[in-house]
Structures are given as structure tokens and as C-alpha cells.
Amino acid sequence: MPDLEITIGGRSFQVACQPGEEHFLRAAAAMLDSEAQPLVAQMGRLPEARMLLMSGLMLADKAAAIEDENRQLKAKLAEIEARPVPEREKLQVPVIPPQVVETLAELAARAEALADRLEEGKVS
Known part of the structure; x- marks a missing residue:
């Protein structure tokens, strides 16, 4: 010791x-x-x-x-x-209406067509 x-x-x-x-x-x-x-x-x-x-x-x-x-x-x-556990807050994510998606697709197609015409030199 x-x-x-x-x-x-x-x-x-x-x-x-x-x-x-x-x-x-x-x-x-x-x-x-x-x-x-x-x-x-x-x-x-x-x-x-x-x-x-x-x-x-x-x-x-x-x-x-x-x-x-x-x-x-x-x-x-x-x-x-x-203490009780607080409930989780639910987040609401807005859904994009179908007409917006269609409009955006149409604008994209127009832009591509315009780009093609510019490349071919047909735009005045």
C-alpha cells in the first residue's frame, strides 16, 4: 500500500x-x-x-x-x-397546374423553332 x-x-x-x-x-x-x-x-x-x-x-x-x-x-x-413531443409540421408544396406545364412546353418548343430558324438564316 x-x-x-x-x-x-x-x-x-x-x-x-x-x-x-x-x-x-x-x-x-x-x-x-x-x-x-x-x-x-x-x-x-x-x-x-x-x-x-x-x-x-x-x-x-x-x-x-x-x-x-x-x-x-x-x-x-x-x-x-x-413534455409531449410536438407534432411535425406538415409542409404544403403547391402543385404546378397542368396548364402551366403545357404553356412552358409550348414556349420551349417555340424557342427551339426560333433558334433553328436563326441557324438556317431564315429570320429577318
Whole structure:
């Protein structure tokens, strides 16, 4: 079992952890230390137990606030997911009337005939 030296509030502690857990222990100690540093700066040297207790309580308060926010977000997500799915909007594509198609075909035929006459030189 690896032994690590961690520092919290300017004090060193020897702690053991499972192999491979060293990174997590260091991260947890850093979080606790970030709470202890302001306490030590404000109050000076505190008894070890009091410093650790106060730091732990401050960290627990932050964790509780995050859990509360997480609960609220989960409730909001559940509310959003419970909403009925809106029906898809149907798009009406206008159909081109047959007479328009016929007229366009007639215009195309006239244009082709005119182009043919131009090529033959019969247009004046």
C-alpha cells in the first residue's frame, strides 16, 4: 500500500492508499488544502483537528450546494423530457397546374423553332 505525504493547511500528513489511487488522494488533499489555507490565513495557527474539521465542513458545504444544484437540474431535465413531443409540421408544396406545364412546353418548343430558324438564316 503506497504511503503519501500530503500537506493541508501548511501541515504534513502521512497517509496510505490503494495502489493506483495516489492521484485521487492527492486531488482530494488539494481540495481540502484549498479550504484550509484561508482558515489558517485568517485565524493563524489552529489545532490540527479544528483546522481539518472546519476545512472538511466548508468542503462538505460546497459539495451539498453542488448536489442541490444537480437535483434541481435533474428535475428540470425530467420536466423537459416529460413534455409531449410536438407534432411535425406538415409542409404544403403547391402543385404546378397542368396548364402551366403545357404553356412552358409550348414556349420551349417555340424557342427551339426560333433558334433553328436563326441557324438556317431564315429570320429577318
